[in-house]
Amino acid sequence: MPDPAAGDPDRENWAGTVERWRHDVHPGRHEAVVVAPFAALEEAPLAATTPEQWRRRLEMPFSVGFAALQLAAATCADGGAIVLVVDLPSALDASGHATTVAAAEGLMAAARALAHSEGGRGVRVNAVTTSVRTSATLSRPLKGTPPALTTFPGAIDREVAGAVRALLAPDAGGVTGQVLHADCGRTP
């Protein structure tokens, strides 16, 4: 996957890089596809974010994330399932994470569109959100009502992976176009 932190930020060049990647990668057909695109995860108030930082932290990751969903659709076998995993802090914890939140919300909407697009061949598309990585710099105590679970923010290889497995499983056969917040109840 093209790396927004290292890629050429020129619009035409980056678009070309993303297109070539999408069309040149041939991972075969699979019943389960997990899409976990890059997130900048750098904290800064939006008013202090420079256009160059915006490009690296939002525009470039967003375009490659969108392409990753397109690739996932091309890779997923009929009747399979796709899960998008995105970093998304709860609204109360979102200050300083404007680019992360905007990219996550946009890609989740794209996943919902993909659910409609691919549903005709039985492919389910859902999303899981996590605040594991964005919670690293949160001040304590947390604003507002504490998360329902004291294990907040959870762990990628436990709570997040568990939610992904659940959505890929046959038991979730009637679930598509949905978002699961695997953040221990922090997001209401």
Add this chain to the structure above:
Amino acid sequence: MTRTVVVSGASGGVGRGIALACARAGWEVWIAARRPEEGEAVAAEMSAAGGIGRFAHCDVTDPGEVAALMRQIGEASGQLHGVVHNATSGRSSLASPFGELTAEAVDDHLAVALTGLYLLARESFPLLVGTQGAVVVTTSEAGFEGKAQRAAYGAVKAAQRGLVRVLAQEWGPAGVRVNCVAPLAASPAMNRAFERDPATAARVLGRIPLGRLGDPADDVGPVVRFLLSDEARFVTSQTIMVDGGSCVIS
């Protein structure tokens, strides 16, 4: 109270309707547009409607032009109470299967809807702090439900809402409010979409409880004007659906 606001994407449709609603209240309305002929004409309409219409050339995807826009407003008007970001990509009404969207097309949607919002917000913030002003973003119900044939448009509209929620958190302490409206109104873009596909017209109109599309100036504009006014001084981080009840998610 006379307020000064700037509206992007106000050459026609919803943007023009919002500007008109503000002008009817006697406000000073800056029309930020790329095409001077259209922008000047709309500014003149605002003056004729009882407001003070002004035009400023601005491509909202260009950092230099947005910075220049805010300098111009600051120098000419001395104040800014509100920013309305309505501009979207010219591809917004185009249907395209998900897999056929190019990176260039996605980038175009992103540049106008989201980067434009970022630049307008960033450059207007100092002026808005001075007036405890407000930002309103025109999002869309397309960003709620997911549109198979307009995935990039829906994605950037959802991203706008995310950005608005964060800005509301970051700017609240400074007294600046940030909200969205999600209109479903008659517009040139809507008309083009209906002409291309009559089934779209039947589908869209059939799900609206109020049985019609909204009027940009009489239905959508007043809601935006409310959000920009002191009457909404305790409203921030919200999305108001102005869609006749069409969207079942809010």
